[in-house]
Amino acid sequence: MPGPFIEDARIANARKLADEIVNPIFDLIRRNTTVSTERTVLRFFGLSGAGARGVPLANLMVDKLKAAGVLNKGAAYWYGRALQLGAKSPLEAVERLTALPTEKLAPLSPEQEHNLREEVRAEARAALDDLKARIAQREELQKEFPMPPTPHKYVIVATGNIYDDVDQARAAAQAGADVIAVIRSTAQSLLDYVPHGATTEGYGGTYATQENFRIMREALDDESRKLKRYVQLTNYSSGLCMSEIAFCAAYEKLDMLLNDAMYGILFRDINMRRTFIDQYFSRRICALAGIIINTGEDNYITTADAYDAAHTVIASQFINECFAKRAGLKDWQLGIGHAYEIDPYREDTLLLELSQAMLVRRCFPDAPLKYMPPTKHKETDIFFSHAYDVMSNLVAMWTRQGIQLLGMMTEAMHTPLLADRYVALKSAAYIHRAARGIDEEFTVREDGKIANRAREVFARAEQLLQECRDEGMVTAIGRGHFGDVKREETGGKGLDGVLEKAPDYFNPFLELLEAQ
Amino acid sequence: MVKPSKQIIRPYGDRRDDGVVQLSFTLPVPLSEKAKEAAAVFTKKMGFTDVKVAAAERAADAYTFFIVYARSAVALDYAEIDVPEVVVKKMSFDDLNAFIKEKVKRRIVVFGACTGTDTHTVGIDAILNMKGYAGDYGLERYPGFEAFNLGSQVPNEDLIKKALARNADAILVSQVVTQRDVHKDNSRHFIDAAKAAGIHGKVQLLLGGPRVDHKLALELGFDAGFGPGTKPSDVANYIVHALLKKEGKEPQDAHSQGEPQ
Secondary structure (H helix, E strand, O other): OOOOOOOHHHHHHHHHHHHHHHHHHHHHHHHEEEHHHHHHHHHHOOOOOEOHHHOEHHHHHHHHHHHOOOHHHOHHHHHHHHHHOOOOOHHHHHHHHHHOOHHHOOOOOHHHHHHHHHHHHHHHHHHHHHHHHHHHHHHHHHHHOOOOOOOEEEEEEOOOOHHHHHHHHHHHHHOOOOEEEEOOOOOHHHOOOOOOOOOOOOOOOOOOOHHHHHHHHHHHHHHHHHHOOOOEEEEEOOHHHHHHHHHHHHHOOOOEEEOOOOHHHHHOOEOHHHHHHHHHHHHHHHHHHOOEEEOOHHHHHHHOOOOOOHHHHHHHHHHHHHHHHHOOOOHHHEEOEEOOOOOOOOOOHHHHHHHHHHHHHHHOOOOOOEEOOOOOOOOOOHHHHHHHHHHHHHHHHHOOOOEEEOOOOOOOOOOOOHHHHHHHHHHHHHHHHHOOOHHHHOOOOOOOHHHHHHHHHHHHHHHHHHHHHHHOHHHHHHOOOOOOOOOOOOOOEOHHHEEEOOOOOOOHHHHHHHHO | OOOOOOOEEOOOOOOOOOOEEEEEEEEOOOOOHHHHHHHHHHHHHOOOEEEEEEEEEEEEOOEEEEEEEEEOOOOEEHHHOOOOOOOEOOOOHHHHHHHHHHHHOOOEEEEEEEEOOOOOOHHHHHHHOOOOEOOEOOHHHOOOEEEEEEEEEEOHHHHHHHHHHOOOOEEEEEOOOOHHHHHHHHHHHHHHHHHHOOOEOOEEEEEEOOOOOHHHHHHHOOOEEEOOOOOHHHHHHHHHHHHHHHOOOOOOOOOEOOOOO
């Protein structure tokens, strides 16, 4: 399908540029840790509970260590010290550590230090084995009940109440949905903790909690068995708790996560350093857990003009891919976010959309690609809304998208009614069936609008990557090259949660995940 | 004023006065003949006659989706519908800019943001950003306006402070998320903050969003509200006329095409 409009060498060059852009950021990632990374370590050890007024134990312990000025040695180290003090469980470890003035703990002999680390490493290995066993259960279920051919139809539920979400998700699965996304409560990305337990109140969505993940996955496992077709679940690993959400999702056997290396920086004004460090650990976890990440380039065209900013989407995709590969993710796990728009007021709009989609396919031939049609052109006419989505469904087939978000048919009115989702799924199934094979049949002419536009967008993307390489990523973001949004390295939320690692910093999970 | 004569109307299907409407809804029961009959009964209970259940489909195991056509005997007198008369025609992009130059004699300063916890910039972007919406240019594009779009999750107080610093003529607040009426709570908070800053009643305060209408905006203490389908040019025209009214250059009871009602 995708025409040979871009030479292999130029695509290789874009990849090389992305690599050179990402390099210096890895110095930052290696030198520093964050409160959220350390809380993830504690969650790996089984610290998933909450204390008084629902404050997660992981937060209690990490805040305490940070206040004592010793978090830079790594939460795993202090967890080990608590065990040595006689703690029998993670909960007891927290109690002991929070009761003690940590700075008063006497230093250990080198031998004791060594033994402590070995003990903690052994426990970390056991925790990872436990996680892998859970992932294996999911793979078993997927093998028993195979998924249909792609594009996988992705729909959203967002009631605010996890139990209502379950009803809606089951109904959507029965109507043909392949992926269920539970939208998070508004602004959860700005919370510096993961809420605890099952939740029934949310604003614009449902809180992402480990228990909510468990409840929804259990319902979908049940539905998968009934339908004899595995139904996937996704949530959002973005904001201030990227890696903690990744852990909770991995543990509860979620299949996908929205996870973007730069989204938090640009669209949630989260500090750059914080985001780069957190995304790395979160992606390491996704790599192990076989989670497919969905990158968020669709957001660029909500703040910038889609036609003018098309090249920033491509440049960002290369950068996202590079960050992902360095975190150990495989091609099949890269739901690179394809984003453009079919503008109903523009004459050649379908050609431009096809051009962008074919270009993405050409650049990332082995990635599943996640197609997220924009909501910008959704007005309040539900009939036109469905007609609009038919075009997106056709493009998805034509350009071999792996994951397709079905259009938000009632955007600008209300969250979709149960029947709206049914009608959308019925129509998508029809287009996917009717247009099967279209990707094989047509060759794009070399001198036509599609090819010329793709060449132009790619050339501009290459130039932008070159600029990011020469100026540095931080400067490039500071200049508003992505999404027309400008951010400073020391601006945004969450910078106070970034710490320079001590020379003897200890994180057995990172060691083990990097060795996988 | 001469009262207009009666003008009785009904929905138009494919004949004048046939009263035909199209309905769609879901019932929480599995698809069956009984479910279809239930859909017909439900429609009749709403007062419709000649009910035809055109489609009954299994939306899920325990839900059936219906499309129903039916007739309504209800009629209304169109002459009695009371909506303020339009006296000023909406102006085009070029005409409005020329009008601002001639009447206002300076650029009109407008600030906008999606405030509170709301992260959806789609509404405010459509109105303010250069590109605009549906082929209708945004306020940034108008030489007659100086528009500032502060984006999403902006605290109400910040928006007011920044607008004050530039002597803004109008402030646009966009609210997209409406679950549990969070948009109303945040909008009330904005008005409280505007009162505290002493700009309420002085600077034009406009509210926009998919679940906003003019009436709601007035109730909440705004000067105007803009709902779904609003074009940037509607807002631009409104701001210009409201400003001229405030300055006494246009009569208070003048109405213009496209203004919120």
